[in-house]
Amino acid sequence: MTRLSLLPAALRRSLDQRSTLKVIAGLMNFDAASVARVSRAAGQGGADLIDVACDPELVALALEVSGGVPVCVSSVEPEQFPAAVAAGAAMVEIGNYDAFYPQGRIFGAAEVLELTRRTRALLPEVVMSVTVPHTLPMDQQEQLAVDLVAAGADLIQTEGGTSAKPFSAGSLGLIEKAAPTLAAAHSISAALRQAGLNAPVLCASGLSAVTLPMAIAAGATGVGVGSAVNRLSDPLAMVAVVRSLREALTASSATSRV
Numbered sequence: 001m002t003r004l005s006l007l008p009a010a011l012r013r014s015l016d017q018r019s020t021l022k023v024i025a026g027l028m029n030f031d032a033a034s035v036a037r038v039s040r041a042a043g044q045g046g047a048d049l050i051d052v053a054c055d056p057e058l059v060a061l062a063l064e065v066s067g068g069v070p071v072c073v074s075s076v077e078p079e080q081f082p083a084a085v086a087a088g089a090a091m092v093e094i095g096n097y098d099a100f101y102p103q104g105r106i107f108g109a110a111e112v113l114e115l116t117r118r119t120r121a122l123l124p125e126v127v128m129s130v131t132v133p134h135t136l137p138m139d140q141q142e143q144l145a146v147d148l149v150a151a152g153a154d155l156i157q158t159e160g161g162t163s164a165k166p167f168s169a170g171s172l173g174l175i176e177k178a179a180p181t182l183a184a185a186h187s188i189s190a191a192l193r194q195a196g197l198n199a200p201v202l203c204a205s206g207l208s209a210v211t212l213p214m215a216i217a218a219g220a221t222g223v224g225v226g227s228a229v230n231r232l233s234d235p236l237a238m239v240a241v242v243r244s245l246r247e248a249l250t251a252s253s254a255t256s257r258v
Contacts, residue, residue, distance in 0.1 A: 003127050003154050004200075007090055011070050014048040015200050020222025021249050022049040022202060023229055023242060025062070027074045027096040029053055032061060037238060038230050039066040045242025051096070051224065054080040056087035063088050072129065076100075076107070078119040085126055094119060095131025095157055096226075098205060107133045109144045113151060120152035129155035129202065132188060134180055141184055142191035149192065149199045156192070157224060158184035159205035171210050178211035182218050189219030209244045213252030223249060 004012065014020040023042035025035045035058050042050045043066030050066055052058045054075035062071045070090040075081060081092045094115045097107055116130050130153040132141045145156045160180025166173040185203040192199055203215035204224030215223050225245055232238045 003125065006125070007127055008070050011048050011090065015221055018216055018221050019249050020049065020200075020202065021047045021242075021246055022051055022072065022204070022222065022224040023047040024051040024074075024096065024204070024224050024226035025053070025058075025230055026099070026226060027053055028099040029230065030055060030058065032058065034230070036061055036065045037233075037235055039069070041229060041235060041238035041242050043067040043069050044239045046246035047242055048222070049090075051093065051226075054084050054092075056083045059084050059087040059089045076115060078115060078122055081119060081123055081126075085123060091127035091129060091154075092119065092123065093129040093131065093157065095129070095159070097131060097133055098159065101135075106135055109133075109136060109140060109147075112144065113147055116148050116151045116153055127154045128152065129157050131157040131159055131204075132184065134158070134160040134184060134205070138183065138187050142187050145188045145199075145201075146191055146195045146197065149195075149197045153199065155200045155202060155221075156188060157202040157204050158188060158220075160184055174208045174210040175214070177206045178208070178214065181205045181207065182211065182214055185215055185220040186218040209241075209248040212245060212248045216249070216252045 025038040039050050039062040050062050050069050051072045052062050054073040059071050072091045072093050073084040073089045074093040074096040130148045132145050158181045166176035189201045200221035202222045203220035
């Protein structure tokens with residue numbers, strides 16, 4: 001039995017079916033009204049998981065307004081996690097580093113590995129996801145992912161949207177935006193398989209309905225989407241985007257199982 005078996009049944013099923021949709025409110029987003037809008041849209045649109053800042057009150061809020069969609073909390077400070085778990089978070093995540101890059105804050109492999117070990121020591125029985133920094137060369141991303149799983153990570157998440165430099169309009173631009181995280185998902189999932197490790201990989205950062213199927217084809221078990229939803233202010237538009245993401249992901253995961 002693995003720690004993933006402790007997750008809610010519907011979330012476990014989405015991981016098994018390679019169709020997990022995580023909607024990200026934002027690691028630095030402590031605005032309750034914003035988190036409520038994102039969480040409500042996630043619930044109404046069919047998301048499997050909501051990712052919020054590591055705050056017990058936000059966890060309770062997200063669970064309430066989403067209709068009980070499981071909540072993941074993100075932080076780079078492990079000591080913040082236990083209170084959020086006590087408030088009802090189903091899992092924790094070290095990562096969503098995008099908010100730190102504009103400040104010049106870069107996370108190296110050794111630091112991420114140490115954060116993982118500290119978190120696992122604090123929460124030995126809680127499901128933990130860890131983001132691999134896209135600032136590392138790809139071979140180092142692959143090795144770090146293997147080391148993280150060995151250190152107790154249950155899921156690995158990729159990123160890369162902030163490093164992408166799309167120069168085209170329309171669908172081509174969306175593909176260019178997603179290219180770094182898609183490449184990471186392909187390389188990391190292959191490296192984990194080669195090492196005999198079965199940890200799910202979530203592809204996140206810079207994705208859209210156009211590129212979600214590519215993430216699954218690249219080897220991802222699911223996806224995380226933030227700005228495509230949380231930058232909107234119209235609740236109806238937010239629900240519509242989540243539903244379109246849900247439909248694209250469901251269709252692609254069904255195709256991948258054929």
